[in-house]
Structure formats: C-alpha cells, structure tokens
Amino acid sequence: MNLVFKKETFRDDFTFKNSPEHVRRFPFPFHEDKYMYTVNIEPHTPGPVNSVFEFPIDVDEHYVSEMEDRALVLKDDPLRCQALPHMQLAEWDLVELLMVSMSEHYPEHFTLTRDGDKWHWINRPLGIDQQFTFGDTATLPYPPMEYITRQCQGDFCLIDQRDGNLWMDAGIVTTQADWSLDFDIGMNFMEWHGPVPLAHEAGVFDRALKFLMNLQLGKPVRRLNWTMSINPRLDTSPENFHKWGSDRMTVTPENIGEKVHLRVELQGLWRLPRSNAIVFSIRCYLISMNELVSVPKWARRMPRVLKNLPPELIDYKGLSRYRQMTIDWLSRFDDGAPTSPGGQPD
Amino acid sequence: MSMNLMSGSTEIPVRVADIVQVSERVKRFRFEPVAGGSMPVFSAGAHVVVSMNIGSRRARNPYSLMGSVTDLSAYEISVLKTVDSRGGSVFLHDSVKIGDQLTVSTPVNLFPVEQRGRKFILIAGGIGITPMIAMAEQLTAQKLPFELHYAYRNDQAGAYADTLKARYGHLVHLYIDSRDERIPLDALLKNQPLGTHLYVCGPGGMINWVLESGRKAGWPEENLHSERFLAPPSGKPFSVVLERSKKTVTVGEHESILEAIEASGVEPPYLCRGGACGQCLTCVVSCDGTLEHNDHYLAPEERDGNQKIMICVSRIKGSNLVLDL
Numbered sequence: 001m002n003l004v005f006k007k008e009t010f011r012d013d014f015t016f017k018n019s020p021e022h023v024r025r026f027p028f029p030f031h032e033d034k035y036m037y038t039v040n041i042e043p044h045t046p047g048p049v050n051s052v053f054e055f056p057i058d059v060d061e062h063y064v065s066e067m068e069d070r071a072l073v074l075k076d077d078p079l080r081c082q083a084l085p086h087m088q089l090a091e092w093d094l095v096e097l098l099m100v101s102m103s104e105h106y107p108e109h110f111t112l113t114r115d116g117d118k119w120h121w122i123n124r125p126l127g128i129d130q131q132f133t134f135g136d137t138a139t140l141p142y143p144p145m146e147y148i149t150r151q152c153q154g155d156f157c158l159i160d161q162r163d164g165n166l167w168m169d170a171g172i173v174t175t176q177a178d179w180s181l182d183f184d185i186g187m188n189f190m191e192w193h194g195p196v197p198l199a200h201e202a203g204v205f206d207r208a209l210k211f212l213m214n215l216q217l218g219k220p221v222r223r224l225n226w227t228m229s230i231n232p233r234l235d236t237s238p239e240n241f242h243k244w245g246s247d248r249m250t251v252t253p254e255n256i257g258e259k260v261h262l263r264v265e266l267q268g269l270w271r272l273p274r275s276n277a278i279v280f281s282i283r284c285y286l287i288s289m290n291e292l293v294s295v296p297k298w299a300r301r302m303p304r305v306l307k308n309l310p311p312e313l314i315d316y317k318g319l320s321r322y323r324q325m326t327i328d329w330l331s332r333f334d335d336g337a338p339t340s341p342g343g344q345p346d
Numbered sequence: 347m348s349m350n351l352m353s354g355s356t357e358i359p360v361r362v363a364d365i366v367q368v369s370e371r372v373k374r375f376r377f378e379p380v381a382g383g384s385m386p387v388f389s390a391g392a393h394v395v396v397s398m399n400i401g402s403r404r405a406r407n408p409y410s411l412m413g414s415v416t417d418l419s420a421y422e423i424s425v426l427k428t429v430d431s432r433g434g435s436v437f438l439h440d441s442v443k444i445g446d447q448l449t450v451s452t453p454v455n456l457f458p459v460e461q462r463g464r465k466f467i468l469i470a471g472g473i474g475i476t477p478m479i480a481m482a483e484q485l486t487a488q489k490l491p492f493e494l495h496y497a498y499r500n501d502q503a504g505a506y507a508d509t510l511k512a513r514y515g516h517l518v519h520l521y522i523d524s525r526d527e528r529i530p531l532d533a534l535l536k537n538q539p540l541g542t543h544l545y546v547c548g549p550g551g552m553i554n555w556v557l558e559s560g561r562k563a564g565w566p567e568e569n570l571h572s573e574r575f576l577a578p579p580s581g582k583p584f585s586v587v588l589e590r591s592k593k594t595v596t597v598g599e600h601e602s603i604l605e606a607i608e609a610s611g612v613e614p615p616y617l618c619r620g621g622a623c624g625q626c627l628t629c630v631v632s633c634d635g636t637l638e639h640n641d642h643y644l645a646p647e648e649r650d651g652n653q654k655i656m657i658c659v660s661r662i663k664g665s666n667l668v669l670d671l
Contacts, residue, residue: 086461089461096387161458162568214625216452216454216617217388218356218386219356219452274415276391276392276458
C-alpha cells in the first residue's frame with residue numbers, strides 16, 4: 001500500500017478519519033452475528049496483502065498523527081511510560097523487534113543498519129536519524145523502550161515471567177481503553193485481569209496464563225479485543241476520565257454516525273530472546289459508525305452483535321448510555337439478510 | 347485455542363561444523379545454520395531440541411545451549427554419552443560426523459536468569475554444567491555477581507573445569523567426588539545477601555538435595571531454580587489408542603508415548619520433552635493399568651486424579667491406554 005500520512009487530531013476538534021482503503025482494512029472483530037468470550041488466540045503469521053495482519057508491526061496512514069498524540073500525552077503525564085529496573089534487557093529486545101520489523105517491511109520509510117552493536121536508525125516520516133550502541137542506554141535520547149515506542153503505533157507492555165506467573169513490569173500506555181499502567185505496574189497476570197467479568201468463571205485466564213508461559217520464540221500470537229469510544233480519542237485513560245467520561249452524554253440520534261466509534265485492539269504477544277520476557281502490544285484501530293456502515297456486511301452485523309451482548313459486558317465496556325440508541329441508528333442499515341462467516345468485507 | 351497452534355516447534359536445519367571430545371564421555375557439537383546467516387538470539391538457560399533420524403526412527407533430545415549469547419554464528423551443545431539411553435546420545439557420539447545435517451528447534455528457556463537477582467549461586471553436577479556456562483557468560487556481560495560450584499565424578503569427567511577456572515578464576519569452585527570433595531552446601535546457603543538466587547542443574551538426587559537444603563535453610567521458593575535432565579524412563583511395551591485421530595500405536599520399551607505418537611504421523615504439542623513445561627499435557631480417557639507419572643509438572647492431586655498424563659516422560663503399567671488425542 002502506498003502510505004500517505006494524514007495530518008489529523010485525536011482530541012479537541014477530532015479531525016481523525018479513515019480513507020476508504022483504510023475502512024476496508026479495518027480489523028472488524030465479529031466473525032458471526034453474536035459475540036462470546038473465547039480465548040481467541042491465533043498465530044501472528046502474515047495475513048492478506050493490505051490487511052492489518054500483512055506484517056508483524058502494522059504502520060498505517062495515521063502513523064505520524066498518532067505519534068504526535070502520544071508525545072502530547074507523555075508531555076502531560078510522564079507516568080504513562082514506566083519500566084522497573086530489571087526490565088532493561090527486555091527494553092532492548094523490544095528495540096530490536098520493532099526496528100527490524102519496521103525497516104524490513106517499510107523500507108521506504110525506515111532504515112536500520114547494524115554493524116555489531118553499532119546501530120543506525122533512520123525514521124523518515126518523523127525525521128529521525130540516530131546512531132547508537134545497542135545495549136548502551138546512554139547513547140539514546142530516551143530509555144530504549146520509550147525511544148522506540150515514541151516511533152511505533154500501539155501501546156506496549158513488557159511482561160516478565162517468573163515464579164509461575166507473568167508480571168506487568170514495564171510499558172508505555174497512551175492509547176488505552178480505560179486502564180492504567182501506573183495502576184497495574186508490578187501486578188501479575190491474575191491481578192491485572194481482576195476486573196474482567198465472566199471470563200474468570202469460564203477459566204479463560206487460567207488457560208491463557210498457561211498458554212502464554214509457554215509462548216515460543218519466533219511464534220508470536222495475536223487476538224482481537226474490542227470496545228466502543230465516543231469520538232476518535234486515543235487516550236481514554238482513567239487518568240483523564242474527567243476529560244472524556246462526559247463525552248457519553250453528548251451522543252444524540254443525530255450525531256451517532258460521526259461520534260460513536262468501534263474501537264478494536266489488535267493485541268500481539270512475542271517471546272523476547274535475550275530477556276525471556278514477553279512483549280504485549282495493543283494497537284488501537286478506530287472506525288466511526290458512518291464509516292462502518294459503508295461496508296454492508298458490517299452494517300448488518302454490528303446491530304445484531306450489540307443486541308445480543310450479555311449485560312455484564314455492556315456495563316464493563318461502558319456502553320450502557322448509548323447502546324440502544326446506536327442499535328436503533330444502525331438497524332436502518334440491516335435489511336435482515338444473512339451475513340457470511342468471518343469478519344472481512346464481502 | 348487450536349491444538350496445532352503450538353505443536354512441534356520451529357525447526358532450523360543446521361550443519362555440524364565441529365565436534366570436540368571434551369572429556370571421557372562428553373562431546374561438544376557446533377551447529378551452523380545451513381541457510382547461512384545467524385542463529386536466533388537466545389538467553390542463558392535456554393535449550394534446543396535436536397532432531398535426529400536414527401534408522402527409521404526420529405529421535406528428539408533436548409540439550410542446553412552453552413557458549414556466549416552474543417556469538418550467534420553457531421549454537422553449541424555438549425552431549426554426555428549415556429549407554430542405557432534410547433539412542434540419541436550414542437547416535438550423536440558414534441554416528442554424527444562433521445558436515446552432517448540435523449535440525450534444531452528454536453530455543454526455549456525454562457531456566458532463565460532472574461533479572462531482579464542481586465547475586466547468583468550456580469551449582470552444577472556433571473553434564474549439568476552446560477547451562478551454567480551460558481549463565482556465567484551472561485552474568486558477566488550484565489555485570490552481575492555470581493559464583494559457580496561444579497561437582498563431578500573424577501579428574502577425567504570434569505568437562506570444561508579447566509576452561510571455567512581459567513576464565514573466571516576464584517568465582518569457580520570445583521569438587522571431585524573421587525577425591526571425596528563435597529560442595530559445602532550448608533555453609534553456602536547461610537549468610538547470603540538478600541536477593542541471592544540459586545540455580546542448580548545436574549542429577550535428580552543432587553537437585554533434590556540442593557533444593558531441600560535450601561528450603562530447610564529458609565530460602566524462599568522463588569529464589570531456588572532448578573533444571574533436570576530427565577530422559578524418558580523405559581519400561582514394558584503397551585498400546586495407546588488415540589481416540590480422536592482413530593489410531594492405535596505401540597509404545598516400545600525404550601520409547602516415550604510422545605515418540606510413538608509422532609511416529610504414527612500425529613504431532614502433539616511439546617516444548618521440553620523432559621516433563622517440565624506442561625505443554626504435552628494430555629487427557630486420559632481410560633487406562634487398564636496404572637499411570638506412572640515421571641514428570642515434575644503435575645500437582646500431586648492431578649497425579650492422583652489419573653485424568654492427565656505428560657506423554658513426553660510418563661508411561662503406564664498395564665497394556666492399554668486411551669488418550670484424548
């Protein structure tokens with residue numbers, strides 16, 4: 001895909017929009033007309049050309065503007081990026097993973113030259129040209145994880161594995177669906193998943209933990225998660241709830257198409273080679289209801305999924321105030337015809 | 347979660363670049379990637395599974411990676427020749443020549459260096475020295491304090507003892523059984539600074555002794571780490587019915603259930619092949635005898651429940667086992 005980086009905002013005047021090509025590549029997460037919790041993990045192997053799964057790390061038309069939004073979040077609140085001291089090796093692992101993947105798959109935008117531990121990184125969209133020594137934090141303008149994740153879309157958590165559990169011991173989290181790294185840092189897998197309803201009873205987290213502890217080098221996995229957001233706001237953090245919480249009150253039948261967004265997280269998990277830690281990436285994709293109904297299959301399926309959600313999930317995802325209004329609005333686009341299996345457009 | 351998601355592992359074709367007789371019964375093998383370039387980055391404590399075709403049989407043995415985690419031109423393993431084994435080590439010692447091709451899996455680390463540790467005590471018995479060689483390298487590179495205690499049978503058996511002594515000097519302590527030298531474990535376990543982590547690798551009896559002594563000395567479980575070199579024990583042959591695959595296989599005297607199943611073309615998931623990681627955990631549908639749990643993964647109540655079995659090392663006393671595979 002020939003990438004043209006858009007100049008747009010995820011706050012204040014909210015000028016974010018998807019181009020028609022980007023609407024079609026949106027990772028629509030519903031494979032059928034209803035939604036159920038499952039351990040929906042699959043190998044993170046290359047997907048169709050132009051899909052968000054084509055490459056391990058997806059760079060899209062929103063790249064430059066998302067990085068600007070991240071810089072604004074970090075300026076206001078440096079605690080969005082934290083790393084416990086024992087995670088430094090994992091930070092370097094992440095530098096390698098992201099630089100290698102981005103330069104291999106987007107050579108026109110990123111170049112990495114390596115001569116032993118002397119590395120040279122060029123990021124053309126952001127105008128960065130950096131020579132540094134791999135493993136030597138003093139040779140970068142930021143700590144390693146912060147340095148590279150200021151240049152890569154998506155939130156990243158570095159997870160340590162020890163004592164039969166996984167620990168959230170580092171991360172950069174600025175595009176989150178209402179959770180806080182500052183609150184969760186140092187917690188283990190069961191602790192940070194504590195608030196999720198229904199899934200504990202289904203044993204989902206016990207199985208997922210066992211699975212992730214055996215995650216293999218070179219065999220990353222992914223899953224999709226979803227919620228909904230009012231306005232294309234990347235930073236829906238608990239820290240800033242006072243700025244966005246009341247957005248829910250502004251939804252009216254007239255503005256649903258532009259205000260209500262489906263928010264999908266492409267979550268990736270990689271075993272890191274030097275540290276034996278795991279990187280958990282959470283890449284947020286947004287699509288307005290106006291954009292979504294331009295794909296007839298999604299226009300039919302979306303209201304059906306919303307109708308059949310368990311009450312606990314409606315509450316947990318914060319949809320209560322505008323769900324029915326959204327179903328009513330979307331139902332105009334649902335002619336009742338059957339939908340094909342899978343999430344991709346017909 | 348799909349079954350085949352983690353089944354097998356990513357295999358790398360390698361060429362045997364060098365074979366060195368290190369001690370009486372230990373040979374070191376150097377594996378270079380057939381495709382050229384570098385081997386994947388690994389961390390100290392990691393192992394690979396080496397696949398070998400022995401006659402019509404495919405053997406897969408796990409071996410710890412040794413050497414420097416920064417030299418990725420090749421992987422190096424050291425193999426102890428065990429005559430009563432199921433053939434893997436004898437094959438590597440007697441049949442594999444420089445230039446031969448084998449495959450190794452991508453590295454798996456079930457024995458990683460705890461990055462929060464302030465000090466490290468490494469205890470090795472015999473061939474259990476191999477992961478410790480990589481650990482000493484990594485700890486040195488990370489500027490973390492360690493001491494290595496290495497016990498072996500006799501003067502001829504101390505693989506790498508001289509090399510380690512030369513490289514690390516007073517950090518290395520050698521104990522030779524035939525000279526009645528013993529690791530002064532009780533003294534070692536006393537008075538260690540807060541944040542000390544102990545790593546032990548060697549024969550089962552030694553590991554039990556070290557861990558038990560550590561617990562008795564009041565060490566937290568979280569600071570005691572071990573890796574066992576557990577080969578699948580042999581026993582009388584029996585048959586296994588794979589209910590979902592609709593196949594019946596015979597497990598030979600010196601074969602594991604996992605190997606017999608793989609030979610039939612079914613590929614259950616595995617990682618360590620040594621009863622440690624839990625990846626090949628399989629549900630038992632029925633068994634006409636008793637399960638012999640040889641793993642160190644299942645909890646006691648799971649063993650007693652007789653509904654789960656680790657097919658890489660465990661067997662049955664009986665004639666027929668039906669598995670949910």
